[in-house]
Structure formats: C-alpha cells, structure tokens
Amino acid sequence: MAYYSRRLFCFLLCNMVALAFIASSHANLSPTFYDKVCPQALPTIKKTVEAAVKKESRMGASLLRLHFHDCFVHLGGPTWQVQLGRRDSSSAYANETTDLPGPASNLSALITNFNKHGLNVRDLVALSGGHTIGLARCTTFRSHIYNDINIHPSFARNRQAICPQSGGDNNLAPLDHTASLFDTVYFKNLLKRKGLLHSDQELFNGAAGSTTNSLVKTYSSNFGAFASDFANSMIKMGNIRPLTGKQGQVRVNCRKVNS
Numbered sequence: 174m175a176y177y178s179r180r181l182f183c184f185l186l187c188n189m190v191a192l193a194f195i196a197s198s199h200a201n202l203s204p205t206f207y208d209k210v211c212p213q214a215l216p217t218i219k220k221t222v223e224a225a226v227k228k229e230s231r232m233g234a235s236l237l238r239l240h241f242h243d244c245f246v247h248l249g250g251p252t253w254q255v256q257l258g259r260r261d262s263s264s265a266y267a268n269e270t271t272d273l274p275g276p277a278s279n280l281s282a283l284i285t286n287f288n289k290h291g292l293n294v295r296d297l298v299a300l301s302g303g304h305t306i307g308l309a310r311c312t313t314f315r316s317h318i319y320n321d322i323n324i325h326p327s328f329a330r331n332r333q334a335i336c337p338q339s340g341g342d343n344n345l346a347p348l349d350h351t352a353s354l355f356d357t358v359y360f361k362n363l364l365k366r367k368g369l370l371h372s373d374q375e376l377f378n379g380a381a382g383s384t385t386n387s388l389v390k391t392y393s394s395n396f397g398a399f400a401s402d403f404a405n406s407m408i409k410m411g412n413i414r415p416l417t418g419k420q421g422q423v424r425v426n427c428r429k430v431n432s
C-alpha cells in the first residue's frame with residue numbers, strides 16, 4: 174500500500190503542476206484531460222483502486238456511492254468514458270449535503286430531487302440500480318421493514334431478524350442478495366416487493382402505468398439496457414456543475430480545503 178500511496182502522491186503533485194500551466198487553456202472536462210500533462214495518472218489510479226478493492230471488497234460499493242455523493246472512477250460492471258479535469262471545491266459545509274435524497278423519500282420527492290440536478294426519471298431509475306452492489310445499515314431501512322405495506326411479508330420478516338425494532342442500528346443487510354455483483358437482481362427484487370430501502374421500492378410501487386414501474390420491468394429482464402442507461406446517466410451525473418479551468422482549487426489533501 175505504501176507503494177501505491179507514493180505513486181498517488183506523485184500523481185497529485187504532477188496534477189498540481191500541470192494544472193498550474195494549463196488551467197486557463199483547458200476549461201472543459203474531457204476523457205483525455207490527463208493524457209498529455211500526466212500520462213501515468215489513470216494507470217496509477219486504476220492500480221490503486223484495484224488494490225483497494227482487492228483488500229476490502231466493499232471498497233467498490235463505497236466508491237460508487239461516493240461518485241453519487243461527489244464524483245469519478247470506474248469499477249466492475251459496465252464501463253464508460255469518464256470526463257476528466259474536474260477540480261476540488263474551495264468550500265466544504267455539512268449544510269450543503271442536505272440536497273441528497275434520503276431513504277425515506279417517496280417517488281415524487283425522488284423525481285423532484287433528481288430534476289433539480291438536471292436528471293430525469295430514466296436517470297433516477299437507472300442510477301438507483303447502483304444499489305445492485307453494496308450494503309445498508311439497519312437504521313436506513315428499519316421503518317420500511319416494520320411499517321410499510323408495499324413489501325413482501327417473508328422478506329420483511331427475514332430482514333427484521335437482522336434489524337430489530339430498537340438497537341442494532343449499524344447491522345448491515347445487502348441492498349440486493351447478490352450484493353457483490355453488478356447485475357439485474359436489484360430490479361428483479363423490486364418486482365417481487367423485495368426492495369431494501371423505502372426509496373428503492375418507491376420505484377415499483379404497484380401504481381399501474383407509472384413510468385418508473387415500466388423502467389424497472391425493462392431493466393429487470395434486459396441487462397444490456399440497464400448497463401448502457403446506467404453508464405449514460407453516470408456521465409450525466411458526473412457533469413453536474415463540475416469545477417473546471419480556474420474554478421475552485423486542487424486540494425493538497427483531498428479531505429480538506431487548502432489553508
């Protein structure tokens with residue numbers, strides 16, 4: 174790991190120097206942003222991410238979720254051309270994350286939230302397919318498995334065994350039962366009312382004729398359609414107000430604003 178940290182550090186340095194020179198000429202994102210100025214950037218990131226995923230299998234899910242909460246990288250499953258050259262924010266406020274939809278959101282709240290970010294209903298359903306990998310804590314799905322009607326009864330009982338009415342807040346359950354595979358099982362489960370989060374099941378809520386219902390059906394039986402829509406929507410999501418050119422800054426320590 175020390176080896177990779179060193180390589181990564183070199184990449185960051187290289188990135189900063191490069192950006193100082195080209196900041197004014199490259200004001201847009203592009204998949205080839207680092208080709209000339211830092212050719213070892215992508216191979217380095219790829220190796221580092223692969224090593225991290227090998228060491229800790231949940232890393233892939235964490236990174237995918239991070240892309241939703243922030244942005245960048247590609248993993249197992251579909252691949253897409255990542256638009257590169259994004260810079261870091263000069264601010265970091267907990268109050269600015271409140272725009273993320275919560276797991277208790279209903280369908281109209283999810284649609285409104287995604288719309289606010291320029292994402293449509295198709296993006297919402299495709300990107301929610303990100304929950305084909307990873308885990309969630311009891312506290313995020315407790316209300317769904319105890320209080321909701323639109324849930325398969327034996328599935329609810331099964332999850333209640335992992336997640337008690339009180340206590341065990343951090344107990345984990347898979348978002349779908351093939352939590353390490355990028356597949357269509359997430360959508361197949363929604364058809365059976367076996368979505369783990371309330372917000373997941375809202376995409377297939379029994380209301381006949383809803384657009385999200387038919388998208389869930391399509392993706393459940395057509396991996397190709399899911400994978401290509403997912404890749405397109407990931408690019409779209411990655412293009413939400415990115416900082417480029419001279420905007421923002423390039424952080425020395427990714428976790429904090431430069432002082």
Ligand code: HEM
Nearest residue numbers: 234235237238241274275276300303307308309310313372
């Ligand atoms: C539609 C709105 C969304 C809601 C309400 C939502 C909510 C959640 C919640 C509550 C968790 C569990 C977190 C925890 O236990 O701490 C989770 C996990 C996760 N989410 Fe989402 N999410 C949404 C969209 C997305 C999108 C768009 C992606 C990526 C494309 C994504 C990727 C993930 C992944 C990979 C995990 C598992 C993380 C892990 O295993 O550590 N989610 N999400």
Ligand SMILES: *[C@@H]1O[C@H](CO)[C@@H](O)[C@H](O)[C@H]1NC(C)=O
Nearest residue numbers: 264265266267268269270271
């Ligand atoms: C978050 O808090 C900071 C510092 O108090 C403030 O400058 C900023 O405008 C706030 N952002 C939002 C979205 O309220």
Ligand SMILES: *[C@@H]1O[C@H](CO)[C@@H](O)[C@H](O)[C@H]1NC(C)=O
Nearest residue numbers: 277278279280281282283285
């Ligand atoms: C959905 O949630 C929003 C925000 O919590 C709420 O205002 C609205 O009444 C809910 N809509 C439905 C159809 O339940």
